[in-house]
Amino acid sequence: MSFPPFKTLTSETLVLRMENIDTDQVIPARFLTMTSREGLGKLAFNDWRYDENGKENDHPLNSDTAKAAQILVAGHNFGCGSSREHAPWALMDYGFRAVISSEIADIFHANALKNGFLPIVIEKSAHEWLLDHPGEDVTIDLEACEVRLPKNGGTYPFKIDPFSRLCLLQGQDELDYLLGQDDAITEYEAAQ
């Protein structure tokens, strides 16, 4: 599977300040019976966005500005809980290409990278500024591995596994690389 390459992205942000947003909030379990990965965006944060009758409420996620935002800024430890890859699928289908937090849970982090969705852990001061300034423009530069905040003049580096970075820059998932290791895998199997 491949995805659109990720090089730089400039977008306004949507801020969800809450800490420990778990993947059950991102997409509730009752929607996991689906057998394809398409069309999950309308279900993203379903129980926050809709009333009992399925009508959109006044949650920020339903605003027009939110729907234009490609960068999600979330409270500490985003994406904890279930391993459901439906979470990054839903966020991407909603329109996000990246999430910025001060900590991102392991499995969500891995799942996101495999879909061309960039999880960024940024230093505390920048994270706090972002939380306090919803809707501001942010530039993510994956080649330089930095986040630029034009409004506060700051440039903040972030870390990403070099291999994942390459996959994102090229819009390639890891499967081809793994398939290329067939000989090494066969050799390992033979030695068991």
Added chain:
Amino acid sequence: MPKSLFDKVWERHVVALETRERPATVFIDLHLIHEVTTPQAFTVLRERGLKVRRPDLTLATIDHSTPTLVNKDGSRPYVSAQAEKQVEMLLANTAEHGITTHGWDSPYRGIVHVMGPELGATWPGKTIVCGDSHTATHGAFGALAFGIGTTQVGHVLANQCILMRKPKSMCIWVDGELADGVSAKDVILAIIAKVGVGGGTGHVIEYRGQCFEDMDMSARMTVCNMSIEAGARAGMIAPDATTVAYFEGKVMAPADFDKAAADWLSLASDAGCTYDKEVRLDAADIKPMVTYGTHPGMAMPIDGLVPEDNAYMDMQAGTAIAGTKVDTVFIGSCTNSRIEDFRVAAKILEGKSVADSVTAVFVPGSEQVKIQAEAEGLHETFLAAGAQWREPGCSMCIGMNGDIGKPGDLIVSTSNRNFEGRQGPGVRTVLASPATAAASAVTGVITDAQTLLRSI
């Protein structure tokens, strides 16, 4: 250099070493699959014209979307056509690729993390993955077991390997002995409350100390199961005589068992090995625990006062949590649905009744648990008390099959997650041990089993 259990298992499985540019390629010994996180992975395989590389190392079951009731005519009341389609798709995909599947007709069908150990498929020293975050359960045997997403499920189906960098290590020591009435569930809730829901992020936990050495395998599985609720992908306990003894009579135990057992025992962490992070608790300080909030780190002793307001849970700071009205009690899930859990519940419910105001739903973790419980007559105790005794599955832990509560209901649940809406929109979950759950079913309010037993 002295090595930890995790170091040893990791090193045995590296196909290609990690470099600055590349993660390690890690071989997977056992790939467990179920209906929820595999359909899209099989689709990718089909699109790319790939086969399952090692169907012999892949094991399937159906557990999440499966009904736990049976209609009078023997049909199964699926929550939706989509849920039924998902189950059918798993069965079709595994048949097409020659993968052993414990479906409706198997006496081993069950929650994937209950089934693996029961079959004896979970061995110490194995690498085990599943598209399911509670895969850490298998770490109780000294396996390196962790949850993966659907893309990686596809990778393992195609290559039997995953790419990953070696996580950091964390040791959680719990020294000493537990007090009467304190269970493995209380221990892991106390640990998560201490380290926090993100405390283990980026780490593999090893649980060490007398507290874990004293535990049977079922209790160790309860502990390792909830490692992810502390943010750690995997949790492990070194194999010992208890681990080895568990394999007696297991159908997938190694053929040359003595040789395997000797190897397993060599996996224990070397004296003097180091960890990136260490945390220490004293078993004697741990009390029966319950959660008051909306993540598993919001846990507290059952005899304590709620430490902070929680609007969703309708909990007020400074009030006693014991005595809070309960609508439903759920005993089940990969955390606490094994025979040992139901024995504890039966002991408390023997000769008593579930309170009129409470719906008690008991769901065995597997067909094997159900068969054993019924052989011991436990189901008769439950039914006589007014509890429901259902077919095996994940059931109310995740509610994908429609086993959910009503908005506003408070459920005392032996499962692993109390996130908002986890057991149905608006439902409030209180995580607890089987003993606390059974005692609360009897009284209709959150109750410490020891208090109940003393009052009789």
